[in-house]
Amino acid sequence: MPEAETAIVARRDAWDADLVTVYRESYGKLVRLAYLLTGHAAVAEEIVQAAFVASHRTCDRLHDPYPYVRRAVVNRCRSWGRRHQVERSHRPRPPDPAELAADEMRDALAGLTDRQRAAIVLRFYEDLPDERIAEILGCRRSTVRSSIRRGLQSLRRVIER
Numbered sequence: 726m727p728e729a730e731t732a733i734v735a736r737r738d739a740w741d742a743d744l745v746t747v748y749r750e751s752y753g754k755l756v757r758l759a760y761l762l763t764g765h766a767a768v769a770e771e772i773v774q775a776a777f778v779a780s781h782r783t784c785d786r787l788h789d790p791y792p793y794v795r796r797a798v799v800n801r802c803r804s805w806g807r808r809h810q811v812e813r814s815h816r817p818r819p820p821d822p823a824e825l826a827a828d829e830m831r832d833a834l835a836g837l838t839d840r841q842r843a844a845i846v847l848r849f850y851e852d853l854p855d856e857r858i859a860e861i862l863g864c865r866r867s868t869v870r871s872s873i874r875r876g877l878q879s880l881r882r883v884i885e886r
Contacts, residue, residue, distance in 0.1 A: 741781070744790045748777055751791060755798050761846045762802035764831045772801045796861050799843055806839050833883045841876030844869050
């Protein structure tokens with residue numbers, strides 16, 4: 726085997742080991758992150774698993790798997806949210822809504838825009854700085870700050886009711 730191919734195989738094996746470590750150590754944390762963004766436990770698990778599978782496919786080009794997987798989870802949650810919103814808008818309304826014991830924070834977060842919800846969850850759950858949130862969401866730092874500020878204002882209004 727030529728030297729270049731040997732190096733690629735060795736790199737992929739090392740990254741695979743790193744990915745397995747990230748999976749073992751961070752799976753639960755990433756599922757909670759996805760749950761906070763989607764509000765559905767089963768969807769959150771599917772999204773995280775799909776993000777790990779997709780990350781495995783690109784392993785030879787990456788150095789640190791956790792930030793890549795986290796970003797993939799956030800992006801997949803945002804895509805799911807857009808698709809879910811379209812599906813909900815085309816679904817007929819049930820005749821008599823069932824009364825459920827609501828998770829108040831999840832309900833409050835559901836009233837925010839996707840960007841506001843993602844920025845708030847990444848800031849207060851993942852404890853990320855504005856620069857990292859902006860990178861993950863694909864926007865400027867000032868947009869992150871304004872999204873967090875407006876999202877918190879909306880949350881305060883909901884909670885005060």
